[in-house]
Every structure is written in C-alpha cells, then in structure tokens.
Amino acid sequence: MNAIDLKDNTLRHLRIALVYTIVSVIAFGLVYPFLMTGMAMLIFPRQANGSIVFIGGKPIASALIGQLWTKPQYFHGRPSAAGKGYDPTSTGGTNLAPTSKKLVDTTRQTIAALRKENPDATLPIPMDLVTSSGSGIDPDISPEAAHYQAPRVARARGMTTASVDALIDRHVQPRTFGMFGEPRVNVLELNLALDAQKPRT
C-alpha cells in the first residue's frame, strides 16, 4: 500500500466507521435493550422489576438482595463490606488479602461478637458467618450458619430450638439439580417465615 492509497483507505474506513457507529448504537445500544425490557416486562414482570417483596403493600426488600439484621429474634446475615452494610448502591467485598492483619483482626472481633450474641450456641462457628461476602449484599447464609443461630432465635422468640431447626430445614434451598451451587438459606425468607409462624411480640 503506498502513501496515497493508505490515506484514501484510512479516510474511507473512518467515514464508514462513523456511520457504522451511529447505526449500530441505535440497533444494539437502544433498540436491543428496550426490546428486551419490553419482552422481560411481558414474560417475567416480577423479576424484571427487581423481585421486590411487599408487606401490606409496602416494599420492604428485594428478594435477591440481602439486608442488615441486628435483632436477636431474627437470623442475621454475613458481615458486609457494602457501604455501611448491605448497601446496594455500594456493592463489593473487603478485598482483604488472606495474609491481611486487618482481616485477621476483624475476623477475631466478629468471632468474639458472635460468641457474645450466641451464648447458647453449641455448633462450631461456620466460616460464612465470619467472612464478608463478595457483593456485600449476599442474601443467603449456609444452613450451618442458620442452625448456629437457632438457639438465640429460639430463646428470643420463646420457641424451642428444635422447632427453629425444623423451620430452617424447611427453608434450605438445595443445590440446583442436586449439583450446582451450595445449599443455602435465604435470610429474608427465613425471617419472614419465622414471623409468619409466630408473630413478633
């Protein structure tokens, strides 16, 4: 390619690129997402709108997104690094290294706090309760983490630990197709089930 050809060729391609950008932005940048929104709203309106959970007509949560729980009668989620805790507008993890002193110290404090909150716990402390999730808005805890908290919840609600354990077992989501992911308990779902079983005092 000589110099003149190169220049012509470049200009020609730049011209095409400009028009192509406009055309394809309209097609893939605008038509496509709006088309998909329309279809999603039609077929899966609840999911498309964010799986919002309403109680008495009021939105209290998204079924997908974890929330901060502090009261003893509710199951608590995992430590969160999202904003001030479970902030969906500031998602993320701690990004602390396994050899981070801060990680070790924080974990030590979390363990101490857990022990204090759950004096009756008999089970070993599960890993997920002392580690922050990746998103900071993990809606789930492991079944072990739920069972670990069962004595506290039971005492706070005046229930037997066994009945709380039974409730947990009913709300364990197994591995998908028995294989994918991990067994888990959705904290919101479990807490709503608790409330449904024995209304708050």
Add this chain to the structure above:
Amino acid sequence: MISERRLDRRPKARSLFDRAILSRAVIDAFRKLDPRWQFRNPVMFVCEIGALVTLLFFLRDLRTHGPAGFDFAISVWLWFTVLFANFAEAVAEGRGKAQADFLRRTKSDTKARRVVAGREEVISSTELRKGDVFRVDAGELIAADGDVIAGAATVDESAITGESAPVIREAGGDRSSVTGGTRVLSDSILVQVTANPGEAFLDRMISLVEGAKRQKTPNEIALSILISGLTIIFLIAVATLSPYSIYAHTAQSVTVLIALLVCLIPTTIGGLLSAIGIAGMDRVLQRNVLAMSGRAVEASGDVDTLLLDKTGTITLGNRQATEFLPAPGIRIEDVARAAYLSSLSDETPEGRSIVVLSEQYGAAQGGKPADATFVPFSAYTRMSGVDVPGAAPIRKGAPDSIRTWAREQGAANADVLSAEVDRIARAGGTPLLLAQGGTILGAIQLKDILKPAMQQRFDRLRKMGIRTIMITGDNPLTAATIARESGVDDFLAEATPETKMALIRREQESGRLVAMTGDGTNDAPALAQADVGVAMNSGTQAAKEAANMVDLDSDPTKLIEIVEIGKQLLMTRGALTTFSIANDVAKYFAILPAMFRLAYPEIDALNVMHLSTAQSAILSAVIFNALIIIALIPLALRGVKYRPVGANIVLRDNVLWYGIGGVIVPFIGIKLIDALLTALHLT
C-alpha cells in the same frame, strides 16, 4: 610421483578434535571476543556485556572492599561462557579452514599454453580469460576451469575430490569438464576456459569450506529472531525484578541480576547456533559434496520429492539379455546361433550380453564366419544385424521393425510371438525380435538389472516422508514394472527435458520441495528449477553451474545422505533450543530463593536443590550454564542422530530427551557443582 600425488590429495577425514584444530580454535576463541564480532549474535553479545559489567563491578569492589571474590567469580565464568561459545564456533570452522589452507596451496600459479590462431604461447594461468583455449599435456596441471574441446585424457582430480583413481575427460558428451588445479596423467587435451581467475571452482570451493562468506540461512535467521525475542523477554523479567526487589526491601546487586539474566537467556543455543550450521556444511563436505550455500543443505532436509534417473541410479547402466523365446517350430539352439552371429560385432553392452547368453546354448561351436558384414543399429531402421555370405541376412531389433522387415522378405510367420513380446514389455523388459530372411526365429528378452539394496533405500526415503520418482526414457509399461520392482513411488516414462521440467513445476506448485540429480547439459534447466539440484562432478560445466550442490564422487544416490544431513542440522537446532529453554526452570529454582532469602526466609521452600549458600547457588547456576556449552559441543558438531521412523515418533523422542531431559539435567548439574564448591570451600 605416486608419493607426490598422495601429498596432493585433499585431506578427507580429519578428526573434529584434531589437536591442531583445537589449539587453533582456542586462539580464535579469544580473537572472537571482539564486540564487533559478537554483535552478530545478540544472545552472546548480551552475555559479553554482562561479563564486562560484572568485571567493572569487581574492579570497583577492589577499591570499596565490596564482595570482590564473588563478583570476580561471576565475571570470570561469564567470560568463560562467551569464550566457550566462541570456541565451539572456532572448532566447527577448524576443519574447513585446514582444508582451505590445503586448497590454497594447490592453487599455485601455473603456466598455461594458450592456443591463439593455431600458435601456442606460454602465459601465466592468471592471464587466462573466459573463452581462451589452452593445451595441457600428460603430467601438467590444468590451469583453469574449462571444457575439453578436443582429445581425451585421464585426469587426477584427487586434489579436489580426495579420490586417487583417475577419471577420463573427453571432448563432447557429458564428461567434458575439467577443473583448474587438477593434473592430466595421460594424453593431451585442448581446453576452452569457462571461468575467469578468482571465479574458478577451486576459488569457490575455498571460500565455501572456509565459511568465509557464510551467510545465515533463512531458518537460522528465524531461530535467531526467536531466541533474541526470548532474550528481550528475560531482559525485561530481570530488569523489572530490580524495582520489585526494592519494593520487597531487598535490593539486589547488579552482579546477581546479571548472573540471573545470563543464566536465563538461551546461551546454550545462542552459543552453539553458528557452530551447528558450520558443522552441518562440513559434514556435507565430508561426504564429498560441495554445497554452494547452507540454504541448499537446509532445503535438502525438507525435500518431499526426489527425482532419480533410472539408468545408473536405480539400475546398473546396462540392460542384459536374459532369455531366448523361440518362435513355433524353431529350435532354441537356432535362435541362439542367429543371435550369436548378429551380435558378435555389436560392442554395445546389450550386444555383448546377448553373446554371453547365446554361448550358454553352444552357439559359439559353429565358429565365427570369416567375411560377415555387420549392419550397425540406426535410429532409422531401429535394428541391427549381420549379412553372412551364402546365408539369409539376420536382423534383430524392435519388434515392429523386425516384423515389417520380415514381411518385406516374404515371411509367413511375421505375426508370431506377439503375446510373448507383450509379456516381456509388461514385465519391465525390452523385447527384441530376431529374424533370418523371411522367418521370425524368436524373441530376445533384455532386462534391466536393478542395483542391489535399492528397495531398502527407497523404504528409508519413504519413512523420511520423501516420494521418489524415477525418470526414464522407457515406455510406460516397462517403466511401471521397473518402478514396481525397485520400489520407487512413481515414475516419469518417455521423459524429455520438457516433461522433466513440467514434472518439477507441477510438484512445486502443489507445495512440494523437489530434489534431483543430473549431469548432462540438458539437465541444467531442471537442476536450476529444482529446489535441491545435485550435479555430478563428472558432468558438464552447465550442469554444475545450474546445480546448488556438486557431488565430487558423482554418486547419484548421495542425495539420500544429504537429505539426512539437512534434517540433522535442523533437528540439532531444535533440540538444543528446547534444551536451552527447559534448562531455565532449574536455574530459577537455584537463583530466586538465593536472591530473596534475606527478605523472605520462607522462600527457602523453593530451594528444592538445597544449595548450601546464596552465593554458591548463584555461582553454581552460572558455572553450569557455561559448562553445558562445552559439554554440548560434540553434539552440536556431530548433529542429533536422525532415524527415519516418522515425524511423530521423532518429535516425541526429542521432546522427551531434550525437553524433559532439559528440565532435569540442570537440577542435577547445579546440585553437583554446588556440592563441589562447598566441599572445596570455594564459596
């Protein structure tokens, strides 16, 4: 005279590690330290710079009381690394240089008797120009390359071929070329000069064996690019390690970083690369083949298709009579007698073989007729024979011609034996018919005699992935049979220079590399067209000019050996490259833990060889890196052994030996050196 000729003979097989060659190589190794020389080889150039810089640091240490001993040891071994590589190259060049020296002595100024307008004048050989004609008599040296234009002579060519048996050179035909510097033993010839002084065969040969104008081959350049690229990568990896170690609060000395760098860059292949190429050319020369370029030797390793002339290569030069087939009602003895008579004066090899065969049937008992007239073969009649007074004329020749002749003589049985004639042709023989007067007596079967052991050779070629095509002037039927019997893969029958050329082009267009041998002037275009063209030294100047190799022994099957040398050349490069790169794994495990042991004591877990101290670990790796070059010189010069077992198996074996082996060997080597250094309290 004889002893003098011995002296004149080119030294053929001097050992690679001849003392004279070695001592000269040691001196050359130092001479090659010249940076201008090293610059051609980026890997070793980096190594030399490293050696120089460490030397400067050693000198600084002497003043500042730094770790002078360590810096000195590293510097010395880096210099050794460069020297060892230089030495390898010098040894490879050594044999060629010795031969060049000899050839130069041969090329002494001689007198020539130039013939101008029928008068002879004595001039110096350097005054001869292209087109001049000069006379050479018995006992004289031939003054310049040329073609014999008159006369025939026996010539001693041992000065260039190393063979003491004299050869015949004669005007006309394919044995007309003579080489300057060779000696006429008998008779006298007139020679027309074909090369000006300085461009003669001997001159080219000198520069070839000396490797003075050796150019890197395309493959060598590609490999140089690869290893230079690796060198740059390692340069970056090591240079960035300096800031990284500052971050880790354990700044590294320049000497240590250079030691790591030199260990990582592919010095093994970098140091031996040119030695491999030179040694490859040298091995070709040992087979008495002059390759005009390294490129030609490399290309021969790639040959896919090999064109071989039938006559002289696959079959012995001559066809022989093997059987008489009498026509119905004729006794075989009568056939033999007629064949005997017709061939008595036929001096062709075929004719002689007919006489030999007919004698087995007692044909000689009737004696030789006194006044028979021999009728020689002519292309027009396509038959020969004998006219004996008082008897009907006897003719033998191509079946068609004999039948026509017999019919003219009023034959009744002119159409007999057609089935037999066909059978002979189909079986790869040449059928002749024999007739006396109006009677067809019988058929003579002439057969090609295959050279012994050709089948195995072709098998070997097939395993190497090379297709052989036989070139012959025979008809397709005969050619097919000989092809089948000899085991070649394909044939070109009724070949002409044009069809030969077309065949080469066709093969090349389908992506194949073609090699061929030739000697005649009419082979020249095809030799030039072929990717590898080997001319016989006995052949014409035109053929030798067109070819990219000249076989001084004029052995057409030599190509097989050249192909193997070409393959060995590439294999040796590949094997040592793999080995060189695989070596780096162990060097990392030796040097990195040593570098960072202070900042990160835990990193000693990577010190899998349990080397005693940081300094001895680094020094051991550097020493190993230098010694491995010396250790691999014999392999580089002799070449990796080639076995024709199929490429996949060759690949597997070489990956195992040089790849896996290349990972393991330095672990052992470095550990041993470290143990030795520790035992001798050298660190």
Add this chain to the structure above:
Amino acid sequence: MNLFGWAQAVIFLLLVLLVTRPLGAYMARVFEGERTWFQPVFAPLERAFYRLCRIDPATEMSAASYLLATLAFSLIGLVYLYALLRTQKWLPLNPQHFDNLPADSAWNVAVSFMTNTNWQFYSGESTMSYLSQIAGLAWHNFVSAAVGITIAIAVIRGVTRTDRTTVGNFWVDVTRATLYVLLPISIAGCLLLVSQGIPQNFHAYQDVVSIEGFRQTITGGPMASQEVIKELGTNGGGFVNANSASPNENPTPLSNLLEMFLIFCIGAGLTYTYGRYAKDQRQGWALFVAMAILFAAGFTVAYASESAGNPLVHALGVSGGNMEGKECRFGVAASSLFAAVTTDTSCGAVNAMHDSFTPLGGLVPLANMQLGEIVYGGVGTGLYGMILFVVLTVFIAGLMVGRTPEYLGKKIERSHVQYAILAALVLPVFALIPTAISVLVPAGTATLGNAGAHGFSELLYGFTSTTENNGSAFAGLGGNTYFNILMGVVMLCGRFLFLIPAVLLAGSLAGKPRAPVTSGTFQTHSPVFVGLLIGVIIIVGALTFFPADALGPIVEHLQMLHGKSF
C-alpha cells in the same frame, strides 16, 4: 473439595463441549455468507447496515486494509464513548442524576470498553446513567466482542486460505458477528437471566424500609440485557461494582452456570470453526483439548487451594474453605470455577473477590492471564492468541523433526516467527514494566488495598489484567489519576500491539500453498503436539512471570503457611 465441586466443573465442560460443534459450524457458515436459520430474520437488517454505511459486501480486504478498518472503527468508538461519558448528565435516561465522569476516569472507561477489557475503577451503580450503560458500555460490549471474533476469523482465513491473499471484509464480518452470533444468543440469554431474577427496567432506584426499619436503596436498570453480552462477549464489565458476585447480576447457581457457559461458548465454538476452515476438524479439536487441559489444571489448583482455606483464620477457631469475598449460593467450588473461566478467557467478570482468594487460588487467575488467556480465550482473541503459540510451537517442533516447520502445510518462515515474537513481547513489556514503574512512584503504591507481598500482587494483577484486556482485578487496588491514565495506555497497547502482528501474520500466510502431508511432517493434532503446545505455553508464561509471581502470590502463600500477616 467434594464431589459436587468436581461434578460442576465436569458438567460445565461437557456443556461447552456439547455446544462447540453446532455453534462452531454455525459460525463458519455465517462468516462464509452461507444460509443459516436466522437469515430470514436478520438478512434485511444486514443489508440495511451495508446500504446505510455504503459497504460493498462483495469486496475483500488485504490484511493491512483489514487492520486499518479495525483501527478506524476502534478510534471512532473510543471518541464516542469518551464524549458520552463526559456529557451523560445532560442526556436522557439518567434517573439517578449521575454527574459527568471526570476526564481521566472517562478516558480509562472509554479505552477499557473499546478494548474489550472492561477494567472498572468506577462503581456502575453510583456512576453510570442508564444511557451510558446501554448505548455506551453495552454497545461496546457488542462491537468490541464482534471485533475480536472478526479478527479471529480473519486470522483463521489467512492461516487456512490457499487461493486468496485477502482475509475478508472487516465491515461484513463485524456485522455478521453482531447480528447472527451475538444478538440471537443475547436475546435468548437475556430472557433466561431475567427468569432467574436479574432486573430489566428503566426505573429509578427504589427505596425500601426493611422489617427492622433500615432504609435500603434497591438498585435496578437494564441489567439483564447488559449482563448477557458482558459474558457472551467476554467483556466482563459489571453493571454494578460487585459484578457477578452481586445477586442482581447473578442471582442463582443456574444463572451462574449460564454466565460461565456464555463466557466459554464462542471461544470454544471458534476452535470448531477453525477446523472447518482448515478442512481438518482434528486441528480444531487439538486446540480444544489443549485448552481443556489447561482449564482443568487451573481449576484444580484454585479449587484445592480455596477449599484448603486460610490457616490464619483457622487459627482463630473457625474451619472450612476460604469464604472471604465469596457468596453463599456459589460457595468455594463455583467461585473457583468462575475465577478460572473468567481469566482463561479475557472476560474479567467475577462472582467472588479474587483479591481475597488464598494466594495460590489467586495465582490461578493471574497465571491464566499470564499464559495469554488462550483457554477458549476472549471471543476471538483467545483463538488468535493460541494460533500465535501454535506458530511458535510448530517452529520448535518442526526443527526437532528435521524439517522447515510448517503448519497446515504452510511453511513457517522468518516473518511469521517475527510476528509471533512481536506479539509474545506485548505481555511481558506491558505487564512487567508498568508494575515496576508503579512500585517506584508514590502514586503507584498509594492506593494499594493490602500490604506486603499481596500489595505487589495487586499491582501485578492489575497490569497483567489490563494488558491482557481481561478486566478482572485484585480489587483492593484503588483508582487514581495515575492508574486511570497509565492503565488506559496499557489496555490500548495490549489490544492493538497484539492484534496487529496477529493479522499481519495471517496476511503473510494467506494464499500460500499447502504442502501435502507426508510421514516426514509431524501432525499438529497428535497428542505429542498437544503436549508440546501446552508445554510451550506454560514454559513461556512461567519463565516470563516466575520471578514476579515468586515475589507476589508464591511468597505470600509460604508466609501464610508460616502464619504471618501484614
């Protein structure tokens, strides 16, 4: 480690294997302009593109011209996105009223998405207007992926063609890649993802008050339509900061499986497409197998290391695998798998925080990138990266069998080695040198999220990821103007200085005759060759990065075993 973990990986790879042939064959038909299923639907659209842009689909381009078109399109795309990000405040579809991006940040994002890297120093949920997301970032997700596929097709054509010296028409290839390959899969994938719970709306964020009375802002937006192309195009740029770890982007194990599948499918399919073009499927499968082995090795190390967990935490009396930065619904196995998948390719989406992986678990994604992301690879980039490795391997192997090396019957000569080496230099130069500069300048170490060896790993990971156009991060590394600018440059060089030699290599191979196979030719689909190819990939990668890795993850691993923290 448990059976479920292994089974997930095996089933996942089987799914990829299952789709390789149909998708690969389909792509071969698409790019050769043959009839396909979607022709009736998209052919009018395709023609409309050509008419509007005045493209003559019948003309083919030389390698140089093809490159010019690539560069022209990339340049316009870069300028466009930069302008959009700098003006989003005044444009529609910005219900959260996000401000314009500052110049350095807009530069970084624009380069990042144009180069298919999707490195993110910003948090999408608090920075990007919906318009920027759909018409800027997601649009780039489509076209930068299409450019990658297109380049791969051009390289494939060059390597396999014997009759022509051209490599195709860039504009036609880009159009076909988007319309026939990316769009249909995106539409189906988007709906599947919505069914799993990913939002797809244009609402403003919605405030809720939890049962315990905490106020929470629920994010939304056109997430699913972007999520699908983010994975399919191996872009990896999350709609939100936590990327696919966020339950909004990746709500269930099933969506997780689908996302990983989307990341691998085109790269795997292209190996089959390659076999089609080479008229020898074994050539394609050889690459597939080499990739599968490297994938399995990476996953195994990551899974083993993450399952073993962090002894520093174990010392506090809690046992189990490493769950820091991981989601409960995925656990250790699916997180390790996703980490391997996203860095085998140039995707860079994450469903767990790599920064908090155990050192060896974190070394796997780092090493995957250091090997060149050739395991299925970025859409297209993986295949042509692999072909460059094949050229180097063929060269060495060819020498070892004593023949001038040839691949698919084409002689590999000086210029080809030169191009391959030039491309191979890109990663060491742009990953190692900027890391070295950064440890020396204050701005380079100011935003490290961790101390000690791990801090070094964050830098090394960042520049490796940006050079390789991956986009995943040891996310403790914070953004600043220095990184915004430098990493922008690194991403540009990483993309184009690699892509240019690859196309030129292909161009110089195009039209060369193919020598017939003899027993003197080694097969480039034999197990020995596949083994050697893997060996070359690992050795070249390991030799380049071993010193750096030794000072990062490797020493950190040893320190962790010794119970040290920083």
